[in-house]
Amino acid sequence: MTGQQMVTPVLAPLARELGFNELALGIVLAVGASGVVLASPFWGRRSVTWGHRPVLLISLVGAMAGLLAFAIVARIGLTGVLALPLLFVLILLSRGLVFGLAWAATPVTAQSYVADVTTGEAERVRGMSMVGAAQGLALAVGPAFGGLLSSADLLAPLYVAPAILAVIAVLVRIVLPKPPTHRIRPPATKVSPFDRRMWPFLTTGFGMYLALTIVLMTVGFLLQDRLHLTAQETGRATGLVMLAGAGMIVLVQALAIPRLRWAPVRLIRVGAILMTGGMILATVASDGLQLAAGVAVLGAGLGFGMPGIMSAPTLLATREEQGAVAGLVSATTALTFVLGPVLGTGLYEIAPAIPYAIGTVLLAALTIFVFVHPGVRRTPTAVDEPVGRVGLEPTAKGL
Numbered sequence: 001m002t003g004q005q006m007v008t009p010v011l012a013p014l015a016r017e018l019g020f021n022e023l024a025l026g027i028v029l030a031v032g033a034s035g036v037v038l039a040s041p042f043w044g045r046r047s048v049t050w051g052h053r054p055v056l057l058i059s060l061v062g063a064m065a066g067l068l069a070f071a072i073v074a075r076i077g078l079t080g081v082l083a084l085p086l087l088f089v090l091i092l093l094s095r096g097l098v099f100g101l102a103w104a105a106t107p108v109t110a111q112s113y114v115a116d117v118t119t120g121e122a123e124r125v126r127g128m129s130m131v132g133a134a135q136g137l138a139l140a141v142g143p144a145f146g147g148l149l150s151s152a153d154l155l156a157p158l159y160v161a162p163a164i165l166a167v168i169a170v171l172v173r174i175v176l177p178k179p180p181t182h183r184i185r186p187p188a189t190k191v192s193p194f195d196r197r198m199w200p201f202l203t204t205g206f207g208m209y210l211a212l213t214i215v216l217m218t219v220g221f222l223l224q225d226r227l228h229l230t231a232q233e234t235g236r237a238t239g240l241v242m243l244a245g246a247g248m249i250v251l252v253q254a255l256a257i258p259r260l261r262w263a264p265v266r267l268i269r270v271g272a273i274l275m276t277g278g279m280i281l282a283t284v285a286s287d288g289l290q291l292a293a294g295v296a297v298l299g300a301g302l303g304f305g306m307p308g309i310m311s312a313p314t315l316l317a318t319r320e321e322q323g324a325v326a327g328l329v330s331a332t333t334a335l336t337f338v339l340g341p342v343l344g345t346g347l348y349e350i351a352p353a354i355p356y357a358i359g360t361v362l363l364a365a366l367t368i369f370v371f372v373h374p375g376v377r378r379t380p381t382a383v384d385e386p387v388g389r390v391g392l393e394p395t396a397k398g399l
Helices: 008-018 022-049 052-079 084-103 105-117 121-150 156-175 199-227 231-260 264-284 288-315 319-350 354-372 392-398
Strands: none
Touching (some): 008 052, 008 156, 008 199, 022 052, 052 105, 084 105, 105 121, 105 288, 121 288, 199 264, 199 288, 199 319, 199 354, 231 288, 264 354, 319 354
């Protein structure tokens, strides 16, 4: 995640340096996210049948190759020797298609691994919150590091990111512990996204991430336009604003959630309320400090909400369904990065405030949904039993 996120602060200014408008960048990011959506269920099942370590290694090596190709294409593009349509296609292939298809395996395999080695509600929530905290830490470190590197060279993060992925691949190969033998490679089972156990949580996670994605995909343009910054200044400012949001994710998931020991549904509700407040603050922000405060509250809300979203469906699934469920959660999250970049950048071109106003309405509706829908209100029965025993029969009674 650090290798991926350190590229984010330079994407908006880099797009303009290459001659692309806001919507073009949104399309590139949407293509990459489409690869994640399409490939996540596949990788989720492969993580069960092939094993977690091989799938993670395939993902990291493929993502490294995609980012390295993107760096090379961008460097050539800045020289002006490539026609703009050809440059756009090459970026779509490298940063969009190759990176997206490979990267899809990492989050889904991480979630599947945690689901495979944890049992019961409390342990599962702690495990998923650790995954979320790791991702939140990357959201903090990555953009901040990327913004710092961009001060020396706008493309520096694009060269460093593949190197980080290579180091992580070596660490995974050497030190990743294997799950207990009796839990490895059960028969993989498909789960429908419309399964009545799953869709309320998938819908909630989709709404939360879509709202955040709209902000992340437009905040660089907003800072540059509102504060009249240069490309390198925009990279640094964007990194700091994203650091505010990611820092809150880390604090909530690493410090608050393990101590509060709240049930998944309570985490989801608190998260939805906080995100609504953060989006309102970001909508009315008149300077960079207020915008950073709004993004920080958004991050706190996501920090509470996502461990609930990630753990609740796994508690409702059998052990054989864990890989498929992790794939669904990951694909749903990735789907927001298909719609969010295009929606956010497209609306931004109409008026900078429109994406944020729509995000506020979305989160307000989502808050109502998580309080009134019976599929969210009712938690699984026998949640402290091993996952393999929490199956369809108690689920049907609960929902």
